[in-house]
Amino acid sequence: MKRATAFYLLVMACAAVAAVPPTLHAAKVAVETTSADGTVTTEEVALEIKDSRAVFRWPREKIPANVKRIAVWPDFAEARSGEDGCWVFPNNRMGRFTRAEGRAYESWGMFMPCFGMATPRETFCAIATGMSYSLSAEVTVQNGVYRMRALFDKYMDDLYEDISVEFRLLAGADADYSGIARAYRAYQLERGACRPITERVKDQPLLDYAVRHPEVRVRMAWKPVPSPVLEQVTRNEPPVKPVVTFDRMAHFADVCREVGVDGAEFCLVGWNVGGHDGRYPQIFPVEPTLGGEERLKACVRHVQDLGYQIAGHSSFRDCYMIADTFDSEFVVEKNPNGTLRRGKTTYGGGRLYTMCPQRAYERFCPKQCAEMATLGFKGLFYLDVVTARPIFPCPDPRHRLNNGQRATWECNILDEVRSVFGGSASEGAYDFCVGSIDSALTIQWCKPFEPPKCKLDDAYVPFWQLVYHGIVLSTPFRTMINCTANPDRRSLLKLAEFGGRPTYYVHSVFVTGRAPSMGTIDLELTTEEKLRQSALWIKEGCDDYNRRRALQFRFMDRHEDLGNGLFRITYSDGSRLVGNYNDAPRTVDGVQVPSLDYVVLPPARRTEM
Numbered sequence: 001m002k003r004a005t006a007f008y009l010l011v012m013a014c015a016a017v018a019a020v021p022p023t024l025h026a027a028k029v030a031v032e033t034t035s036a037d038g039t040v041t042t043e044e045v046a047l048e049i050k051d052s053r054a055v056f057r058w059p060r061e062k063i064p065a066n067v068k069r070i071a072v073w074p075d076f077a078e079a080r081s082g083e084d085g086c087w088v089f090p091n092n093r094m095g096r097f098t099r100a101e102g103r104a105y106e107s108w109g110m111f112m113p114c115f116g117m118a119t120p121r122e123t124f125c126a127i128a129t130g131m132s133y134s135l136s137a138e139v140t141v142q143n144g145v146y147r148m149r150a151l152f153d154k155y156m157d158d159l160y161e162d163i164s165v166e167f168r169l170l171a172g173a174d175a176d177y178s179g180i181a182r183a184y185r186a187y188q189l190e191r192g193a194c195r196p197i198t199e200r201v202k203d204q205p206l207l208d209y210a211v212r213h214p215e216v217r218v219r220m221a222w223k224p225v226p227s228p229v230l231e232q233v234t235r236n237e238p239p240v241k242p243v244v245t246f247d248r249m250a251h252f253a254d255v256c257r258e259v260g261v262d263g264a265e266f267c268l269v270g271w272n273v274g275g276h277d278g279r280y281p282q283i284f285p286v287e288p289t290l291g292g293e294e295r296l297k298a299c300v301r302h303v304q305d306l307g308y309q310i311a312g313h314s315s316f317r318d319c320y321m322i323a324d325t326f327d328s329e330f331v332v333e334k335n336p337n338g339t340l341r342r343g344k345t346t347y348g349g350g351r352l353y354t355m356c357p358q359r360a361y362e363r364f365c366p367k368q369c370a371e372m373a374t375l376g377f378k379g380l381f382y383l384d385v386v387t388a389r390p391i392f393p394c395p396d397p398r399h400r401l402n403n404g405q406r407a408t409w410e411c412n413i414l415d416e417v418r419s420v421f422g423g424s425a426s427e428g429a430y431d432f433c434v435g436s437i438d439s440a441l442t443i444q445w446c447k448p449f450e451p452p453k454c455k456l457d458d459a460y461v462p463f464w465q466l467v468y469h470g471i472v473l474s475t476p477f478r479t480m481i482n483c484t485a486n487p488d489r490r491s492l493l494k495l496a497e498f499g500g501r502p503t504y505y506v507h508s509v510f511v512t513g514r515a516p517s518m519g520t521i522d523l524e525l526t527t528e529e530k531l532r533q534s535a536l537w538i539k540e541g542c543d544d545y546n547r548r549r550a551l552q553f554r555f556m557d558r559h560e561d562l563g564n565g566l567f568r569i570t571y572s573d574g575s576r577l578v579g580n581y582n583d584a585p586r587t588v589d590g591v592q593v594p595s596l597d598y599v600v601l602p603p604a605r606r607t608e609m
């Protein structure tokens with residue numbers, strides 16, 4: 001009952017800020033249906049607004065079989081160029097109302113099935129509550145008039161439920177992108193889609209440690225990527241390159257302790273046969289060139305004896321023909337006639353296929369988790385890719401999954417991992433299994449200090465973090481991995497601004513022929529000097545993180561760009577983090593903030609009793 005009480009208080013706290021009633025009492029949406037043959041029909045629907053909410057529902061029986069797209073235009077989603085306010089997409093894209101013409105469209109980057117708009121008249125958070133994985137969002141500007149609409153334009157041949165959108169109307173202190181994010185967070189908490197970290201640490205003691213310390217991923221071995229052999233078999237398998245043996249890893253942990261890294265959660269990548277993505281779903285034997293199973297177990301014990309946490313990396317998604325368990329029955333990429341769709345992408349194991357998550361669970365997940373647990377791993381166990389890509393259906397009639405069912409099976413996999421190892425981690429920001437995940441390696445893949453690509457965008461704001469900080473640990477930008485090794489100090493400050501947990505990736509650079517996704521700043525263990533330097537960079541990350549890690553247990557409630565290179569973040573306990581991107585100190589909220597640095601201010605003292 002304790003949990004229920006805390007949850008209730010939380011929901012009430014979220015609801016308390018939304019007390020100002022909206023001005024609207026009724027609204028209309030125009031529903032535009034486009035069929036595959038180009039026919040367009042439009043219908044107007046009146047929505048009743050109750051308790052600051054309006055729900056649009058479009059029964060699937062009403063939708064023609066050849067539908068291609070359904071667009072939902074609310075009449076209140078309109079602003080004029082020059083007005084105050086903004087629009088926001090769920091992948092942190094934000095634009096002000098300053099242009100005369102243009103279009104912004106988001107489909108791939110719908111990390112969460114929501115978007116919002118704040119105008120001088122209305123602010124709303126739109127949430128797709130039916131067919132949510134088909135949602136895209138669009139902003140158009142014509143003759144200085146901005147309009148925003150929901151588009152259902154993906155997987156429309158697989159309608160498995162009614163289309164519905166809930167509009168939450170916001171006012172007063174909620175009438176900005178922070179308020180829009182809080183509205184979606186409240187929705188997720190109310191329906192029990194996820195629980196805050198403060199609640200989960202009671203059941204997941206290892207999560208508490210992970211929250212307080214950086215993640216250090218170590219890539220140990222790999223075969224060439226891209227693979228010179230398309231379909232690998234054991235006779236033509238390219239040689240594995242062992243880079244960090246298990247004994248070397250144990251030594252690295254010793255040096256981390258020696259230089260004063262007070263805590264870290266290590267994650268071993270490529271410990272399995274063939275190294276990183278060697279032969280999935282085959283994982284055993286433990287890669288012999290790294291020292292084999294007994295040396296791995298000794299390494300895990302040694303790292304734990306030093307007081308660190310250590311988990312592993314695996315995949316229940318990527319699969320390769322070289323696996324001793326390969327079976328085209330579980331491959332998702334199939335043509336309508338049942339033949340395999342052979343793509344061009346290769347990784348260490350050769351041509352990449354992906355497994356249906358239902359089959360991955362049934363055939364591999366609980367069994368392999370039990371096997372991997374015997375190696376001693378404990379902590380946030382990492383599953384590659386899962387949350388870094390939008391979900392898509394599995395067409396195989398033997399285990400057909402629509403997107404809703406697919407999400408359930410992805411959750412089953414993550415729940416298993418969490419129950420066996422104490423926590424679960426994956427690669428990205430998609431929230432279809434947010435209740436089953438503890439950490440996300442990358443929220444945005446773009447570069448934070450380069451201007452956004454779309455001409456309507458003004459900035460990247462921590463919209464995802466305003467929703468999920470205090471619920472899921474994250475690193476905000478891919479290039480922010482190995483932050484303290486980056487001579488551009490803005491990177492470390494941006495990590496603090498977006499509430500990120502510091503993440504390191506030793507030997508992040510391994511792919512040939514294309515730019516490394518995490519940037520060229522790497523940590524290496526190839527020489528004693530580089531190994532020691534890597535440990536020192538991690539120590540620097542710990543020291544910085546210690547100033548603000550207590551905030552990870554709080555929600556991020558407001559983000560404010562104060563102009564002139566200054567910002568302020570307000571957390572749910574009233575703490576503030578104020579930062580300064582200038583090359584000279586500045587005063588914010590009465591305190592001096594050094595150049596390229598931040599200060600954490602405790603909650604303001606209450607004067608009333």
Ligand SMILES: [Zn+2]
Nearest residue numbers: 356394399400
């Ligand atoms: Zn399937």
